[in-house]
Amino acid sequence: MFKTLFRPLFNAINFNKIEKLAESGDSDAQNKLGVMYHLGSYVPQDYKKAVLWYTKAANQAHVQAQANLGEMYEYGNGVIRDDTKAVFWYTKAAGAGDVNAQNALGWMYEKGKGVEQDYAEAVEWYSKAASQGTADAQYNLGVMYDAGRGVSQDYRKALNLFQKSAEQGYAPGQTSLGMMYAEGHGLEKNIPIAIEWYHKAAEQGYVLAQRLLGDYYEAKKNIARAVHWYLLAAKQGESTAQTNLGLMYGVGQDIMKNAVISYALLEMASAGGNETAMDIRYVIAKELNSAQIDEAHLLAQEPEELWKRIENTVQK
Secondary structure: OHHHHHHHHHHHHHHHHHHHHHHOOOHHHHHHHHHHHHHOOOOOOOHHHHHHHHHHHHOOOOHHHHHHHHHHHHHOOOOOOOHHHHHHHHHHHHHOOOHHHHHHHHHHHHHOOOOOOOHHHHHHHHHHHHOOOOHHHHHHHHHHHHHOOOOOOOHHHHHHHHHHHHHOOOHHHHHHHHHHHHHOOOOOOOHHHHHHHHHHHHOOOOHHHHHHHHHHHHHOOOHHHHHHHHHHHHHOOOHHHHHHHHHHHHHOOOOOOOHHHHHHHHHHHHHOOOHHHHHHHHHHHOOOOHHHHHHHHHHHHOHHHHHHHHHHHHHO
16 A cells, blocks of 8 residues: 555656756756656656657757657657658767667668668668667668678578577567578578577567468468468558458368458458459459448458457357
């Protein structure tokens, strides 16, 4: 009882202390106050106030505040989205050694956001962050080596970077490492190890890994597992998973045929721009009457019922 009474009082005192320091011009306190408003910690979340305090600290050359402010501009939280300003603040923080800003700046150069696209510059900043052990930077740099963007293609370097990222539990790194094993890039092909890494990422909710597991189990005719992983990916809007699952129900491939479920899934995938889904949906539509098409439309618009139907068909 006393703990529950004491905690709000302690939080209020802590906030007031930080606020007073921030108002007196202390840049550390200003950044902390920005973080509190950013995350809604001890106070209601307020992005505009977060930007206000980050800006005060950033203008005093507070490195973390500069990186935080860059993020606010990149994502348009509390300010109008402005990639140019994001790059400006990331550059200041990255130049001072902030690892998150270095990785973010690499991303901006890779994608050409707020700056002219420059793969070599992206590699340089990813390398700075990756050398400090940052998992997402290691992954991003691995992607550059894997694709040969900004550097000569080098599967072994990509593999090494994906391995480092994966071992830190970073789901994209785990998935890419699995893909290297699946494709035999940089090492001998090993499907069982690939599947192990896919599982690690998929169990964290990483959608690509979930869909890849669906592909694997469908090929192995393990339909229950294929549907399980495709369904998890489909719920996250992964259009290829929606298409593959729709095709399975459309043709009755090792599962009870259900053209209504098929059409609903294909409609969702088509809305996501999947051209294959559009083509298959046209064929499936010929098997349905107008009432069934209306039913499928409703399922696609309110998918909770669709997910239940899919789960029930597998249980049966």
